[in-house]
Amino acid sequence: MPETLSLRTSRTFPDLPGNFHRTHSEGPERLVRENDSADLPRRPVRYLCMPGSPFTGSTLLGTLLNQHPACASIGAATGLIRRVDLSTYRCSCGKQYLECEFWESIAVRTGTLGYPVNVFQTNFWNTHLRVSHHRLVNAVLVRSLGWDPLNDARDALVGRLRRIRQAISNVGWNTWSLASAVLEKTGKAVFIDTARDHQRPKYLSQHPMLDVKVLHLIRDPRGNSASIMKHSGVDAATAARQWRHYNVEAARVRRYFPQESWMTLRYEDLCTDPAGVINQISDFLGVERVTVQQFRGVESHI
Secondary structure (H helix, E strand, C coil): CCHHHCCCCCCCCCCCCHHHHHHHCCCHHHHHHHCCCCCCCCCCEEEEECCCCCCCCHHHHHHHHHCCCCEEECCCCCCCCCCCCCCCCECCCCCEHHHCHHHHHHHHHHHHCCCCCCCCCCCCCCCCCCCCCCHHHHHHHHCCCCCHHHHHHHHHHHCCCHHHHHHHHHHHHHHHHHHHHHHHHHCCCEEEECCCCCCHHHHHCCCCCEEEEEEEEECCHHHHHHHHHHHHCCCHHHHHHHHHHHHHHHHHHHHHCCHHHEEEEEHHHHHHCHHHHHHHHHHHHCCCCCCHHHHCCCCCCC
16 A cells, blocks of 8 residues: 555554443443343344445445354445435345335334334434534534544543433444344344444444444555546545545544454455455454355345
């Protein structure tokens, strides 16, 4: 990777401000208090985030990992974007999305877990952190400001606001509910979230019922920029700046995680040696290695 586009950031591992942490801190006790069900999950969900630039092959990787006997993916766990037309949109299983029994069961199960997820809505689900529909306000309050000390100062200040703390808490619990429901339905152990949101791992990292690891998938800037240009209609310079921004901000979040919870992967390595890369990811996630032949014939809902 060119040195001019270095992704190096500070390697300290700060906690989020105490006010953010207290919002999440009740964990299993909160579940017991707010739910009567005896079959509630009591252990943290093993959860993989995949932040970075769009058009890097995250959907491909998520689809591959979904075929692993221990991993389940529904694509981006932040939900359906605004332009999706639910009247015609199809689940990857081939059924109309609104008629897919898998999604119906997920909607029901998240409700019984006490944190219903609005999986039949577009413009993102309630697993996506959005404290305001005004883009600038949202950016100032919960997105990266581009400098670690400034982010830390902002977080310390914003962490005093009950509304923001509650929004972050709600996203965490809704995400836990969605992942729990999917893992129960599929009988698998690790939830794979292909959302490219570079701030998402930061806000999920200290949730007591999420055991978060991060896979930062990076594609060569030339190929990634070409894809950004093709899908977004921007020029080459803008695409290159977007590539750098997404990847620098994803790498910036690394300071919230210990070394063993972070893996950096190049898309080109996945294309060159998919079996070897899947083995590396399996080791990283702590699941059994399997052969590519064992990946065939798994139904997906992505």
